[in-house]
Amino acid sequence: GQNIDQPTEMTATEGAIVQINCTYQTSGFNGLFWYQQHAGEAPTFLSYNVLDGLEEKGRFSSFLSRSKGYSYLLLKELQMKDSASYLCAVRDDYKLSFGAGTTVTVRA
Amino acid sequence: DTGVSQDPRHKITKRGQNVTFRCDPISEHNRLYWYRQTLGQGPEFLTYFQNEAQLEKSRLLSDRFSAERPKGSFSTLEIQRTEQGDSAMYLCASSPIHSYEQYFGPGTRLTVT
Numbered sequence: 001g002q003n004i005d006q007p008t009e010m011t012a013t014e015g016a017i018v019q020i021n022c023t024y025q026t027s028g029f030n031g032l033f034w035y036q037q038h039a040g041e042a043p044t045f046l047s048y049n050v051l052d053g054l055e056e057k058g059r060f061s062s063f064l065s066r067s068k069g070y071s072y073l074l075l076k077e078l079q080m081k082d083s084a085s086y087l088c089a090v091r092d093d094y095k096l097s098f099g100a101g102t103t104v105t106v107r108a
Numbered sequence: 109d110t111g112v113s114q115d116p117r118h119k120i121t122k123r124g125q126n127v128t129f130r131c132d133p134i135s136e137h138n139r140l141y142w143y144r145q146t147l148g149q150g151p152e153f154l155t156y157f158q159n160e161a162q163l164e165k166s167r168l169l170s171d172r173f174s175a176e177r178p179k180g181s182f183s184t185l186e187i188q189r190t191e192q193g194d195s196a197m198y199l200c201a202s203s204p205i206h207s208y209e210q211y212f213g214p215g216t217r218l219t220v221t
Contacts, residue, residue: 004150031208042112042199042212043151087150091208094139095164098150 002026004099006088011105012078020073020102022088031091034062034073037101038084046073046086078106110134112213114200120219121190128186129216133202140183141210142175143199144168151199157183190220 003025012018024032031050035043049055049064049071061074075082085101113132121127133140138159143151154173155165159180169175172190177183187194197217201210 033209035212042214044212045209048209089150094158094208095141095153095156096143096151096210097153100149 002090002092002097004088004090004097006086006099006102008100009103009105011107013107014078014080016078018075018078018104020075020086020088020104022071022073022099024069024071024088024090024099026090026092026097028092029066029090030093032062032064032071033089033091033096034060034071035087035089035098036084037087043087075104080106080108082106112200112202112211114198114213114216116216117214118217118219120221123192123220124189126186126188127190127218128184129198129200129218131183131185131200131213133181133183133200134204134211137202137204137211138180139203139205139210140177141201141203142183142185143201145197145199145215146195154185187218190218192220194218195220 006022034046037043047062054063059076064071083106085103087101088099089096115130140157142154145151155175157177160177172188175185197215199215200213203210
């Protein structure tokens with residue numbers, strides 16, 4: 001089976017940094033995705049890690065440790081528009097298994 | 109680049125009725141996926157097509173659900189004899205053959221009353 005855990009909610013102040021952790025225990029692993037989803041909208045791709053280490057993309061960075069079954073998404077210089085749900089998803093061959101998502105609220 | 113489109117965006121139906129949703133993937137994306145998402149949860153995989161072939165169906169997809177992709181382009185998802193538990197957002201995604209990134213459509217929100 002697939003077990004993907006991430007915190008339910010996080011709150012941070014505009015301009016700050018927030019780290020969203022994701023732990024997984026899955027039957028297969030071919031990579032890990034992070035998606036952003038605003039309320040009522042489709043998920044949009046943020047990052048993809050297949051090897052251990054840090055991937056940086058502008059204000060967003062994602063880290064993967066396959067041996068620990070662990071990833072995090074780092075959001076820097078938070079902006080109000082970053083208020084959204086952040087979904088961790090494990091790829092097994094072609095399909096994705098998602099966590100329940102972490103709702104991030106950015107306060108002024 | 110027009111992105112993945114889905115129609116309708118919203119559907120309200122009475123229990124027991126049949127509904128059909130359509131997904132148009134990004135042009136030349138030969139992989140197409142259907143997911144279902146309920147409030148407060150992440151999307152759950154339903155089924156996957158490579159071109160016109162349906163390669164996997166989730167256990168979540170009961171015999172009331174059927175999906176097709178007749179010419180390897182658009183896809184339809186039909187739910188027969190809808191139940192209140194079918195109320196959810198139905199998301200379609202597509203990806204090209206040499207990429208693992210899935211591009212999601214805006215979804216169809218189904219409400220069964």
